[in-house]
């Protein structure tokens with residue numbers, strides 16, 4: 001094994017010893033050394049000339065960085081609800097038994113650890129796992145046996161069969177976005193319109209952000225363009241951490257020209273000269289391909305100085321890898337992460353378009369939003385606005401998973417009914433659909449005539465289907481676990497609320513719940529929604545709230561006592577005290593006190 005110093009020096013020098021890149025440096029160092037030891041922390045701090053505590057805070061924040069040995073093969077099974085439905089736990093337990101391991105434990109030879117993680121963006125082809133952040137979808141018992149054999153024989157990951165790592169696009173329906181535009185065409189169209197003209201077309205299109213909130217893209221771009229100062233940034237939000245969402249994965253894999261040129265067009269219209277793609281760690285398999293595309297764009301004059309010969313149109317793009325953390329998808333947390341800090345949401349105002357990356361005006365846009373910019377550059381805003389509805393123009397990608405015959409990515413004009421989508425994906429006798437992921441809404445057949453649109457059912461794209469035999473309590477429980485794991489801990493309502501919510505759901509699952517717990521759940525959900533600092537906490541109770549209101553019997557049948565069941569057994573808790581004091585008389589027992 002190489003010693004830390006030369007490895008760290010080489011990686012840090014690649015990043016010009018710039019502390020802003022500390023997360024990237026730690027990530028790459030871990031790839032080389034398998035974990036980040038206290039000595040490595042010291043070396044990184046010394047090399048970057050920053051306090052050790054700063055390195056430590058980054059190391060501890062990101063779930064894919066390890067401050068303890070985790071083995072040469074670090075295996076994480078996706079534990080999203082759709083992975084559960086596809087049988088991930090049986091596969092997980094099979095692997096633990098084959099490798100004679102307990103969950104999270106490192107094998108005695110220091111080779112392998114096996115654990116669970118949240119969603120990996122592979123819900124259309126689960127169950128899935130990550131091995132050293134490389135995704136392996138479509139797991140079966142046989143594949144698990146093969147992987148165990150490779151691990152036992154210590155075969156390097158690079159020599160594992162390439163087919164294991166094949167991630168399918170699963171495109172099932174296309175309109176205008178899931179089609180290619182030849183390289184350079186959208187850039188030329190934008191240049192022909194001029195900077196102000198391009199911005200006007202974005203505004204005319206009424207295109208709204210596809211990352212969830214639906215903020216008008218033209219207003220955001222104009223805000224950044226008009227903000228004081230000469231330096232501006234574009235950030236492409238490719239964190240895609242919402243359970244059940246995977247459409248950005250497909251855009252980045254097969255339509256990267258549109259995404260990257262969309263970023264350059266955003267730079268042109270706003271005056272930004274630098275762009276970042278914040279790519280979630282789980283999408284490591286896309287990193288090299290995207291980098292090749294960026295290099296090719298530079299070589300062909302589609303990135304760099306005077307793009308396509310247009311004087312002053314200078315723009316370049318850099319990939320920044322995430323390292324685990326759903327919260328980093330939140331725009332301000334993402335910018336913190338880009339600056340080499342823990343990804344904690346900022347206090348707003350000021351908005352990102354005023355004070356963003358390194359204090360400069362910054363546009364954070366979703367992958368899908370940026371890809372739409374190429375379409376608007378080519379066909380104009382008015383034409384774009386003809387598709388969809390009045391308040392939700394254009395098309396929307398849906399990531400469909402769960403109980404349906406054809407999971408995958410579907411493109412529809414806004415305004416499509418939920419019923420139509422269910423029909424297209426081959427979903428029959430459905431009892432519920434979770435739209436918008438864990439933070440979204442749970443809809444039942446009465447709602448299936450409702451429409452996918454910002455004015456009716458808004459969504460960033462997740463569309464999870466649950467058949468008649470699914471236990472919706474388990475769905476809500478899985479989401480409650482997700483939020484307790486993903487809360488960044490910055491504010492008390494969310495840090496405590498998500499844990500309390502998870503614990504109550506566990507208590508009910510164990511058959512120890514009562515009406516008291518149901519009321520507590522309602523209280524916690526309302527409290528988180530009202531008082532949390534960011535969208536994560538505000539929406540962390542949505543799934544439990546909806547499940548409670550629409551599937552109450554799924555909770556009721558688990559309740560043992562109807563009124564109250566204490567969370568701890570006080571009589572048992574007094575046992576150590578009795579032992580220490582040597583008492584066992586009647587008065588040392590609770591029952592006699594009443």
Ligand SMILES: Cc1cc2nc3c(=O)[nH]c(=O)nc-3n(C[C@H](O)[C@H](O)[C@H](O)COP(=O)(O)O)c2cc1C
Pocket residue numbers: 208209210211212213214215237238239240241242326327328329330331332364365366367369370534535536
């Ligand atoms: C907890 C949390 C996670 C988020 N994750 C993502 C994400 O993975 N991708 C995304 O585009 N937006 C995500 N967002 C929304 C972003 O904060 C931001 O609104 C969006 O990137 C803006 O781009 P848009 O206007 O193109 O939608 C998230 C928000 C929250 C509160």
Ligand code: SF4
Pocket residue numbers: 327344345486487488489490491492494495532533534535536537538
């Ligand atoms: S709401 Fe949750 S995720 Fe957001 S800042 Fe507070 S603790 Fe962090």
